[in-house]
Amino acid sequence: MAIDYQKEGRIAIFTINRPEALNAMNVQAARELHQAMVDFRDDPELWVGIITGAGERAFCVGADIKDMLPFLKEHLQNRPWAMPDTPMRGLELWKPLIAAINGLALGGGLEIALACDLRIASEKARLGTPEVMLGLIPGWGGTQRLPRMIPQCKAAELLLMGKPIDAQEAYRIGLVNIVVPPEAVMPTAREWAETICQAGPLAVRAAKEAMLRGSGLTLEEGLRLENALEAYLMGTEDFAEGTSAFIEKRKPNFKGK
Ligand code: DAK
Numbered sequence: 001m002a003i004d005y006q007k008e009g010r011i012a013i014f015t016i017n018r019p020e021a022l023n024a025m026n027v028q029a030a031r032e033l034h035q036a037m038v039d040f041r042d043d044p045e046l047w048v049g050i051i052t053g054a055g056e057r058a059f060c061v062g063a064d065i066k067d068m069l070p071f072l073k074e075h076l077q078n079r080p081w082a083m084p085d086t087p088m089r090g091l092e093l094w095k096p097l098i099a100a101i102n103g104l105a106l107g108g109g110l111e112i113a114l115a116c117d118l119r120i121a122s123e124k125a126r127l128g129t130p131e132v133m134l135g136l137i138p139g140w141g142g143t144q145r146l147p148r149m150i151p152q153c154k155a156a157e158l159l160l161m162g163k164p165i166d167a168q169e170a171y172r173i174g175l176v177n178i179v180v181p182p183e184a185v186m187p188t189a190r191e192w193a194e195t196i197c198q199a200g201p202l203a204v205r206a207a208k209e210a211m212l213r214g215s216g217l218t219l220e221e222g223l224r225l226e227n228a229l230e231a232y233l234m235g236t237e238d239f240a241e242g243t244s245a246f247i248e249k250r251k252p253n254f255k256g257k
Pocket of ligand 1: 020062065072137
C-alpha cells in the first residue's frame, strides 16, 4: 500500500508510504489517499486526521515526476477528466487535519500540508515549491493557498525562486504552527489531535467550515454564514451536553450529534 491508513480511536492516521522515493505521490498513492480520505470524512467515529510520511527523510517530495506527472499531462490535455476529490480540492472535508511534517515537504507535498489546518514541523524539515525548476507551477493549490497564508512577498519568494526554506524560517513566516525535534513530531500531532477531540466535534467542524468558506466571502456574508452555523449548533445534542457539563462541573461527553 502506498498509503498506510490507520484508525486509532477517534484519530485517523494517513502515512504516505513510499520512503524509497521520499514519499513522492504516484498515481496509486493519490488513488489510495482519495479512498482513505473519503472513508475518514464519512466515518462518524473519526474526528481528527493526521497526515505524515514514512521514514526519516521526507514528509512528501511532491508529485512523482516519473509516474504522476506523465499521467496528469495525458489526462489534463487529452480528455475531459477531473482529479479525484482530495483535501487539496473538492473533498468538502470539515474534520480537522494535522500535517506531521517529519522531513522534506516539497511541491505537491507542501501542498498536502497546506491543505491541512495545522502544521507541526520537524527541526529537520525543509519546505518549498520547486515546480518552476520543472517548468511547472504547483497544481494542488500552492499558488492559491500560499499567498493567502503567508505574506505575499514570501509566497512569491517560494513560488518564483523554487528554493526550499528550513523549518525555523517556515515558523517565522507563519507557514507552520510549531517546530519540534524529529522524534516529537508524531507525539505532538497525537497530543494536538487528542486536544481537539476533547471539544464538540460538530463545533470543531463548523469552526473550520466558517473559517475556510468565510475567507472567500465579504465580511457581511461571512457573518451570515457564522450565524447560520451557530443556529445549527444550538440545535445539537452536543451543545446541550456541553452547557450541562459546564453547569454540573463535569467533563462533557460529546457524541457528534
Ligand atoms: N518524483 C519521483 N521520484 C523522486 C522525486 C519525485 N518528486 N523526488 C525524489 N525522488 C526519488 C529519486 O528519483 C530517488 O530515487 P532513485 O533514483 O534512488 O530510484 C530517490 O527519490 C531519492 O532522491 P535523490 O537521490 O534525488 O535524493 P537527494 O537527497 O539527492 O535529493 C531531493 C533529494 C528532494 C532534493 C531531490 O530528490 C529532488 O529535488 N526531488 C524532486 C522534488 C520536486 O521537484 N518536487 C516537485 C515535484 S512536481 C497537478 C497537481 C500537482 C502537481 C502538478 C500538477 N495537477 C493537478 C495538474 C505537483 C507537482 C509536483 O509536486
